[in-house]
Amino acid sequence: MTTPRRSSRRVARTIGALTVAATVGACAQSADQVPSLGFAIDNVVTTYNANTREGAATGTAAAFGRVLTGMNYIGPSGTPLADTDFGSGSVVPGDTLTIEYRLNPASVYSDGVPVACDDLVLAWAAGSGQFTRPTENGPVPMFDAATRAGYADIDRVDCEPGAKDATVVFKPGRSFLDWRSLFGATELMPAHVAAQAAGVPNVVSAIASGDIDAVGRIADFWNTGWRLVPGELDLTRLPSSGPYRIGSYTEDGGLVLVENERWWGNRPATSRIVIWPKGSDVQAHIDDGEIEVIDIGAGSIDGLNLGNGFDVVDEPSRNVEQLVLANHGTLGAVEARRALALCVPRQLLYDELGHPGFDRSQGLGSGVVDSRITAPDTMFYQSAVAAEGGLYTDPDVPGAEAARESIDQPNLTVRIGYLGPDERRARTVREIAASCEGAGITVVDVGSPEFRPSALGAGQADAALAGTASASGAGGSSVPTDASFALRSGNGDNFGGFSNQRFDQIVDQLAVDGSLAARMSLLGEAEAILWNEMPTIPLFDQPRTVASSKGIHAVVPNPTRSGAGWNMDKWILLR
Template identity: 60%
Template structure:
């Protein structure tokens, strides 16, 4: 739902802007305003940390890198507001070719060049595939979905054309989302840092030493440090390039002089992540677009002068449980699930300011894989019935006794401070205490996704694939793979061979009947094993300053910055 805030107060309107309408507003606004009216720099606030330029590592994917760099590191597609992958013709084209196996011919734009003057080439596709394929475990990749289905990438070093051939029977249904925005990293930088002159040749020959050096850099070499932003290390392939990282944590993006497409509407965007004191930034007038979890940040209350949209996102707020420690026993996980007040949590935190009778945000989320606006959702969600909806202290005590443990303490982690998640943990603690389960708030500003597997936490409160900020897409693939053996986003190290098989099947089988049966089967297993507890569609709040043109909420992993190069702020 849209809410419109004027100078005299707030009113709500029930419509969603289309991208085309927003772009038309840019032209109309620019036509009727003089050059002096345009604000030269726009501030963009997000509710996640940005610790790496590489959004494809486990840590990078859990961060806000995809929101910050979606128009810095472009790809052959991007995620639009509806949650689907849209082709980016500025970067290149992707066309399927006839054959027994899915084959896609990629042609990169002849003018495509990084901000350091090095051409964008098929070498970048090869590195992206190698990192996500699972063939080279040295890479700490967040997800292998789709990339593991590729048999080979035919590329002549330094050229603009690549042929991607998928394995027989592994026609990845969402191939258009591969090699998308923030997925293509500059292979020439990795090759130079790793002393690998020919990245394509090294990967093609399986040179273990060279690949190990490439992976070591790929994993951590693009980490961000305040006060440092070497243009040789962080070249851009988009309308903006990273100019600097301020001591206060702001990421300064400036127009990329070598960008071959339409010039950005505004020359400078400053991304202010969590930890940069967003309420103070708002008070100082530094924020013009704000994209955060609804109710997450205390004191961040844009009022007059902003239009605020609060809506359910495609990110599934959930508890991801460890499969070791106090939760090594499935009975202990069942005990915890029995006392989590899921209905109360939805009623209190799951639909702030909106009431949806169906679809996203309309009720407690009863599937980890399907979303409420999908045809397959009712069947998948129906597997659990009314179990685990209201706290059942008796069932929790019985399951805890069956686990062979006495009273247990459950440490729930998340990226703090987060007011909404802190309240959720407090509500769970109150409901579980009578069952002999002490729930401890372990939220911290230093949260990282590896804490769960390292035994430092017992549960993580987050969105799809445990992301702490914007997340989700109109797809069953990422949530399914977050439960697959060996996938980087499976931070609880859940291991069930059949669920992994189902994730692999969902990646290639698009028929409604098959997906209905597969998701229902998966949910039967998951509600028995309980590696996670789904809660509700995470609510997002997007605030847009008056005078802003082309800013459009995007309640997916891409966030509102998906089209930041079209933003124009007129005063």
């Protein structure tokens, strides 16, 4: 990848850039301003709903953070920040955690329907897991939600249909520590659209009354009704609650966001943003002057040449690059998973691919990551990773061979998939294949533009090379429940199907127990279980590259699932 200038700057220029943007924004859309900006991301956008298993693994959250707003958004530090344009939440004193939410009285969707507490009720119902339908293998959730973190701890959401306030009451003893991360950007879908599609008066009444038939119809639409197919959009089902709305989506023209005329906050500084998802010819669009901002995995686009017109920031993210293993089929036996882990050259992969353009002595991006659920820049990291003990840092080919032979698999073949094309991940698979060959393990690259982490459950791959919770592009946050729930039994984004009762108990306790002593003990025990059971193989903090046209204002890298587009409504480029 050829780039003109690399920098680790980020926060240092944030305040100045936003100040300039605010000043220039006063005369936005002047003759000197570029009226439309192109934004390339490294994931596909196949649904409007980022909360389904499909949506959470795609680039929906990175694309629509300023289209579907909420009570909060993930800022560059990885923590949830309150979005007071949308509403506010405050704790009600008492033994049971209770939050009073107030929506902005002026809030309205782009189709003219007011934003209401109905949207919170739908988000809770979808994420709670409490609505199920019977199958031959037992009850399964009606809503194909990616995660139940926090939402499953809510007892009820008190809401009058159409009202601007709601009271969220948690279950006794389940005071969810990260409640400020709930009901955030892209998590609140337009409930009135789902109600209309399901043929019910409103979602609040159907959910409150426990009308299983009506809720089932709502869930069916929630699961699949917001899918996006280029050239086939029904814009009436895609109203916006943010400064941008979808204008069009085509293969040739990209995903076009235009100004939402009904937005009640500050107008977007640039009225049109064109998102170019994974699969777009990024180099051609750069050469044609159609892309001004790029947020991709470092080294993912082979031969990318930005010329001299971009400033580039390379930095580690809160997204842990890892192999998510199918806990069935070829890797169903723990010794098979351990055999693979023993021959993966984790240190080599970090050295060659894990820190391009930056060197960190500590914290994020400073070395091989030995934990799936505890970040390297936290006080708990060193105690949590003690269980790894250096056993899996460098390849142990004899050990891997012995583990393979112990389960009598003379020809262990492991198919590793990822969303392609992705040069860094292709190189990762090649290095793993070369290292594991001596242990009698054949590694096959099954990465493709159609790959999804659901391929693990479908038996189409044995491992997914992706980030936290199997996200293919931007992912992660500093909220610890995101990573831990991705390995909890029954959670939607647990694509490998890992299940351990004690680990589930630990995850549930960590979600509500803020005691430092308890957290230190529990995180160490959790990681010991994970290294013993090997549901995933962590590699390194995923490096990200953010490039922006020289002279553009307010582009601030955000190495989380929000991506650089977290503040796209502030971007300005003058000619």
